[in-house]
Amino acid sequence: MSSKPLLKKIVSLADDKKAENIVALDVSEITSLSEYFVVCSASNLIQVKAIADNIKKNISENPWKTEGYENGTWIILDYVDIVVHIFFEDMRSYYDLERIWFDAKVVKI
Numbered sequence: 522m523s524s525k526p527l528l529k530k531i532v533s534l535a536d537d538k539k540a541e542n543i544v545a546l547d548v549s550e551i552t553s554l555s556e557y558f559v560v561c562s563a564s565n566l567i568q569v570k571a572i573a574d575n576i577k578k579n580i581s582e583n584p585w586k587t588e589g590y591e592n593g594t595w596i597i598l599d600y601v602d603i604v605v606h607i608f609f610e611d612m613r614s615y616y617d618l619e620r621i622w623f624d625a626k627v628v629k630i
Contacts, residue, residue, distance in 0.1 A: 524556050524602045527580070531605055532630045534579050535561050538572045541610065546625035556602045558622065562613040566593040572607050573598060 528545060535543055540561035549556040563569045573596045577584065586599040594612045598605040606618060 527600065528557050528559070528603055528628065529630055530580065531559055531576055531600075531603060534576045535559065535572050535605075535607070538568065538575045539563070540568075540572050540607070542613075543630075544619060545628040545630055546619070546622055547628050548622060548625045550626075551622070551624055555599075555604045557604070557628065558618065558625070559603060559605045560608070560613070560618050561606070562608040562610040564610055566609055569593050569596060569607050569609050572596075573605075576605060 532543055532545055540563060543559065543561040546558045546560065547556065548554065548558055561572065563572060570590065570593050573590065576598060580600070582600065584598045585601050588597040589595045594609040596607040
């Protein structure tokens with residue numbers, strides 16, 4: 522699946538599990554790490570894992586790498602071209618990825 526349709530599907534799957542403040546950032550012009558970052562949050566740790574589980578279950582390819590699932594306060598699903606950051610809301614404000622990647626373009630989904 523190419524990046525743009527995969528991005529739309531990931532955002533939709535996060536939204537299905539009531540992810541909050543979903544932001545898709547086009548980082549392709551400023552880093553070689555990935556094309557897009559998806560950043561979202563949840564109000565409790567169970568919901569953080571539910572969002573990650575829903576994405577992993579419904580995307581045909583497995584993530585290249587998954588980090589943070591055991592802890593559940595910040596789960597990263599790395600699909601190479603798209604990196605999904607699912608935060609417990611307190612952790613999201615602490616790390617503030619949107620500020621760090623302020624020069625990335627916000628993608629309207």
